[in-house]
Amino acid sequence: MTDTAIDKQAVAASFSRAAATYDQVAELQRSVGSNLLARLPEHLQVERIVDLGCGTGYFTRALNARFRQPVLGLDIAEGMLRYARTQGPHSSQWIAADAEALPLRSSSHQLLFSSLALQWCPDLAQALRESLRVLEPGGRIAFNTLVEGTLQELRDAWQAVDGYVHVNRFMPLAQLQQILAGAGFANWHCDVETHVLHYPQLSGLTHELKALGAHNLNSGRPGGLTGRARLRALTAAYEAFREPAGLPATYKVAQIILHKGLTA
Ligand SMILES: C[S@@+](CC[C@H](N)C(=O)[O-])C[C@H]1O[C@@H](n2cnc3c(N)ncnc32)[C@H](O)[C@@H]1O
Known part of the structure; x- marks a missing residue:
């Protein structure tokens, strides 16, 4: 996300509230995270x-099962961690922390994995500096993030209604590539996947975003309740995108692997 005004406390609170509902609606999140996991070399130990x-x-849990090692689960949302702890595995450790200020020793870890989290960092370059610091020489970070074009239909529909920023801003791919190139890793690889979900009604999408904790937290969002008239106007504007399969919601997911050099 490119808005430096994004409020981390609000992000943490929103995801904490969503902890109990997240897994029920996180089909896309599981699919893109599994694709990221599949990008790691088959014989990696x-x-x-x-x-x-x-x-x-x-x-x-998936990392724990694949590598048969304890995994440190780190998140800024305490509510998410409380829920995660109840799901196991019991060999894992859980820690509340910010990806932009990791409470971990330098050169202490071999693999950092992050699925659909770093788009919530106001300063991705800082999160990558922290990742580089914490990785052992030769270690790697595999992460994915959302780029511009994500939820474009919703953004355009709101724009037609009132011109406000109602949808989180996602970084243009070129800006992301520039950050990756300047992040100090020995090499980097980035591919973009496009996923289009379909909903019979707009409420299906908006309820899902709420259940994920991923509804709009950018500054510039208007306060107060969404009036009925505005919701009707939004629904009408979104109808312009309708396809035979339903109302589309596009996600552009950048899948990224960065290697720390052996001499870094
Ligand atoms: C969309 S969820 C993804 C969760 C999980 N990786 C998955 O794929 O199911 C994003 C997670 O990132 C966490 N998050 C957001 N900003 C963060 C930050 N600055 N540091 C650490 N975690 C953060 C949120 O609390 C939330 O649990």
């Missing part, structure tokens, strides 16, 4: 692994 922005711990 690592220990000292962190799941950054672990949420309910779905991928903390």
